[in-house]
Amino acid sequence: MIGAGNIERFQKRWQQSKYMEGLLYATGFGGFVYLLTHHVFFGILGLLVAAGIAFWVLRPWKISSKNAVAYIDAHLPQAGYSSGLLLSPAHELSSLSKLQQYRVAEQLGPVLPKLSPPHKLLRAALVMFGLILLGLAVNFALANVNKLSEKEPSNKEQITFAPKDSLPSTTEFPELKGTNITIQYPRYTGKSTLNTTSPNIRAVQGSRIIWNLEFDGDVQEVEMDLMGEPIDFIKTDGLYRLTKTLEASGFYSFTFKDNGGNVHVSDLYSLEMVTDEPPMVQIEGLDNYSYFAFDDDKRLMFNANISDDFGIADAYIIATVSKGSGESVKFREETVRFDRGIPKGNKQIQLQQALDMDALKMEPGDELYFYVEALDQRTPTANIARSETYFAVIRDTITDAFAVEGNLGVDLMPDYFRSQRQLIMDTEKLIADKPNISEKEFKSRSNELGFDQKQLRLKYGQFMGDETEMQSAPGAVSHHEGEAEHDHEEGEEDLLDEYSHKHDSENEHNLVEEHGHENEDQEEEEDPLHDYLHNHSDPEESTLFEKSLKAKLRDALNIMWDAELQLRLYEPKKSMPYQYDALEIIQDIKNSARIYVHRIGFDPPPIKEENRLSGNIEDITNFDKQEEYPYEMSFASTREAIPRLEQLIQDRKGFSDADGALFADAGNELAQKAISQPLKYLKVLQGLRDLEKATYRTKENYRMVQKNLLSVLPEIADIPMKKTEYQDEINMLYLKELEAYE
Known part of the structure; x- marks a missing residue:
């Protein structure tokens, strides 16, 4: 076969370009994974996975000699669409075909090695470099975010201390060696115990939190400042331990005193309590009011959907049957269990129930009020939720008249x-x-x-x-009746006059418009208060x-x-x-x-028989109480801290212990508001807390804290009082023109 080797070499070059294209894609993806994880194993794994996917999509092994011949015939005129003859054995060709085979081989010999197979290597290279640059950009961004988080003290996941007063740089003081915070969730939640080093805690109400702090030196005492309440740690086996049950959200910090009597304080951390929500109960497939005849199938079919965040403990139906009417009405309340058992601990349950009114011993005229009540697993007191109240009535076959009932x-x-x-x-x-x-x-x-x-x-x-x-209506006086009486004065009285249905005379059903007073209505002035009256x-x-x-x-x-x-x-x-x-x-x-109201009675206090009807009122006196309520300005310490910060900025007085107490009181006032709006107040609280550290007592920090206090301080409410206002002659004339005194 003359020239077959050239075609095979072209086929191999085509396959190699496809393999190279796939490797470029895989190299880019592998480099991207390595830059994100900084782990060689994950980078190699990403390279292999991407290479496998790229080779499966490109499929270089699928390029055959027929594909090569088709490409050569389409791109080289010298082939004369006869390059396929180069792959055929000579003994199978005719003389003319052998001549054409020799001619094509001679012409393709010098040009075929220069023919480039189809490929997209440039695009694959761009994708590779793009993925690598993207990995570098993401890596750089994450590094900057980590640096910013390290600079922000309030976002640290480790507890750090700073001396409250300025100390010489050569002074050594104990440092926090280890931190372990254990969160033990209530048993009914089904959540396992959590160990963490992050002081910002978020846990379910009733969780037991244990702080364990270990110092590398001797410490006299360690305490927690929880919203102004100091709580001491207990030293056990070289560790300082504090256990507390989470009952409310708030903010806290740590303070310890070294052997030299120096006080060190930490940053402010959040303590967020997650409330165990009550179950949600919904009834579907039933109207709020249902009516049954005596011979109907008196069963109420409905679906109850119950859900809870930590699991449902029980659910049942509270049915109240009302019998009688007026003063003789009686109520009977029953608890009806669902036919299907309630699996304890499930977070969502769908129950289908049929409430048989005959089983409740209801008779014609009786009314049923019922709702579904559900309990969750919260301890020691479970959350209870109930659905809407639904009503069912069996129509009374005897007294089913439109009358006023006693329970209206x-x-x-x-x-x-x-x-x-x-x-x-x-x-x-x-x-x-x-x-x-x-x-x-x-x-x-x-x-x-x-x-x-x-x-x-x-x-x-x-x-x-x-x-x-x-x-x-009869008894009402109108001009139509006056005309009718005048018509019958001379003639015979019409006995059916007041019983007849006269459309043409009275126009009582507004079948024909009356135009008699049209001009008078147009002449009347439009009442400007018409839209505001109760007509x-x-x-x-x-x-x-x-x-x-x-x-x-x-x-x-x-x-x-x-x-x-x-x-x-x-x-x-x-x-x-x-x-x-x-x-x-x-x-x-x-x-x-109808309005369903339970009947309640009034039990008057007992009266002594010897004093009854005696007329003795000596011990009966009038009660008179006068009490004054002094006005207290809200956030008094916070308002007092603002001018004090201004004095510190002007260097009029140095920072004293009284200032520390003032800023602590201001922080406790704002902490109550920060529970509901932590994002708004956390920065202010952290600034006030930092003032306890000597390193933060600078003019720039004073200005920042003062600015934050002014931004969150609410406006002063107006005090009700009599105010004297000056009225000049021009204002009096203006009010008089406006008829203000009429």
Whole structure:
């Protein structure tokens, strides 16, 4: 095969370029990993993983001689699209093919070694250098962050001490050799004991914290300053130990005294308490109000979702059954367990429960109030949470009338609201008596029932604020009735006048607009206070019911109008569905307006029988108490520290023990606020704490602390007092023009 070796060498060069491209990618990634971790093993591991991925994507071994022939034919005109003949044996070719093979081999011999295979080595090299530069940048940034954190004393994870007073540089004092802080979480949390050296502690309420400090020299005493409260350490086996149960958040620092009597103080550290939250209880798949008929399946199906941060201990249903009404109402409370057992310690539980009202021995007219209560595992006292209260009522088949019950919080419904049921009974009686009475009597009774329905609708409308519609009710005086009386003075009196439904005369349902007073309305001045008045004549301004009840009552009024219309048209059968719908809505309004209140009694103090009705009032005196409350300015020590810092800046007086006590009191005042807003006050507290160290008593530090105090100090509240104000003649005239004294 003439010239086959040139093609094979081109194929190998192509494969080598692909391998080189993959190695460049892998080298860049491996260098990036090494710069981040500073560990040779991880760098080599990253190199190998990246190389494997790159070779699998590029697949250099997949480049065959056919790929090489195709590339040569496409990029070298000398090949004449016949370079594939170089790979064929000579005995398999015809004479013409052998001639072409020889010709192609002669022409490709000098140009094929110069042909470069396809590759992306430049891009791979750029990616490699980019990854290495990125690793160097990240490494540099992390190094700077570490340096800044080392410069900031409040962010150190190690406890450091500094002398409170200035000492000669040659003086040697004990140094902290070792620190070990043990956090023992409450057993119910399930969290293991934590050992740390960081003095900034965040733990669950009730955790037991143990500080162990070891010094390389003799120390007289060591104490902790917790929000102004000194707590002494106990020396045990060369270690100074302090044990405390975490009950509140705050800030603390350490102080020790060496054998020379010099006091050394530490920075300020945070002590954050995490509160154990109560469980969350939610009920799904159930309406707040449920109503059942006597023959319904009286079971309430619902799902209870319970969750807690450290585990649930127990959950159950508290059901209260109300029997009776008025003064004879009685309550019975029961605890219903879930059918499914409560696995203790689970952080989230989903329970499905069916509450059988028959099992609770409920009868028609009884009401059920229930909620789900859950407890967590907190000790010694568990957190208790409960869901919303849900209501269920079994309709009373005998006394299911729209009446005011004894357990209504506010009596908004008069007695005549019960007449809708009576209207239904009278309408049913009229339908039953229709075959036995005359047509005239039937129409007269139907019209009278329509009038009764109208009266009931108007009375409901009065409670909705429809006071203008009440003018058409009997007893109200209007200009229409005056005209009607004048029309009947000369003629025969119409006996059905007050029972008839006259749309054209009274216009009581606003079917036709009245234009009689249009000009007068235009001439009247618009009242500027109209938007601010409580207008009862507007139905939407009525406040006797809440919005949901008003909407239901408005629906009832619309249905009553349809019932009245059918009665006026002498169609009592067609009126019955509307009357039943109105009664159902009214009954729903009554049930939703109930307020569940446990009955409580009043036990008056016992009266001695010998003093009863005696009229002796010698020992009865009037009680008179006068007490003055002196005004105390908030943050008094902090406000006093600001001018004192100004004096220290001006070098008027040197730093004294009284200044140290003043700044300590100011820090204790601000520490109470820092519990809720630590980020705002921590820098100020640290600055005040640093003033106890002699090295921080400089003018620059005084200015910084003073500036921070001014930034967090709240404004002084106004003291209620009588103030004398000067009123000149111009102001008096201006107020007079504004009618301020009218």
